[in-house]
């Protein structure tokens with residue numbers, strides 16, 4: 477049986493609309509399924525853990541955005557149950573990385589005919605992330621975006637991605653770079669003025685920004701983009717280039733890779749993991765090789 481977890485409020489109500497379309501397609505095709513609707517933050521994790529008690533689960537398909545996918549993954553990581561996603565959020569970076577169609581019926585067909593494939597994830601402090609984590613500027617942008625009404629307005633016009641950009645431009649004027657120690661696979665790096673550190677398992681974050689263009693979800697490594705020691709103008713220039721992944725050779729931008737990463741600071745660090753926000757003073761990140769089974773659509777399929 478296929479189990480759907482639908483976040484009705486993802487993409488400002490797009491999740492609910494998409495589900496009503498999918499429901500009739502599923503009935504028409506006589507596909508046996510169960511559906512659960514999320515009722516609030518972290519409910520999707522609870523639902524995923526409950527699903528583990530059900531026998532004969534073929535797959536769990538999320539209808540929602542990266543936040544819902546993140547929550548469901550917390551329950552499924554380390555199990556064999558394959559996870560798929562029909563994009564219904566505002567950012568949809570997971571769906572973008574796996575080239576899942578934005579047309580919900582096509583996405584359903586792609587997922588139902590796909591094969592399970594194990595991908596890497598990362599453990600960060602007590603949780604996991606699937607897409608990536610952002611420390612510093614992007615952690616702060618994610619927090620402000622989640623709290624802001626701009627995202628709701630833009631989602632209504634199907635321009636949810638723009639919310640990150642508008643808030644990033646606003647925060648650019650006030651953000652103060654952070655002093656921190658970064659450790660990658662036992663090597664220590666000290667930075668006085670860090671704008672951001674992105675730790676990525678897939679190339680995208682923030683609704684399609686290609687922050688770590690070469691990140692691969694099955695190479696046993698996490699890609700890092702570190703931006704430090706530049707002024708606001710140069711940071712803005714890198715920010716503009718990040719959409720096409722052209723920022724990597726800009727001054728102040730360093731790209732690295734590693735398996736075990738830790739970040740420590742005397743101040744609290746704004747952090748997001750798959751768009752969900754925290755404020756610790758340190759973070760320890762370890763890659764978890766092939767720990768999540770996903771419904772995998774081979775990349776030669778260009779129908780998205």
Ligand SMILES: Nc1ncnc2c1ncn2[C@@H]1O[C@H](COP(=O)(O)OP(=O)(O)OP(=O)(O)O)[C@@H](O)[C@H]1O
Nearest residue numbers: 486487514515516517541542543544565566567568
């Ligand atoms: N019924 C609900 N009411 C309010 N919030 C909910 C409900 N169900 C889930 N949530 C919360 O909604 C949040 C946002 O969901 P999600 O990330 O899937 O959509 P999005 O923010 O529109 O998309 P994206 O993350 O791709 O930008 C999740 O963090 C989840 O905890």
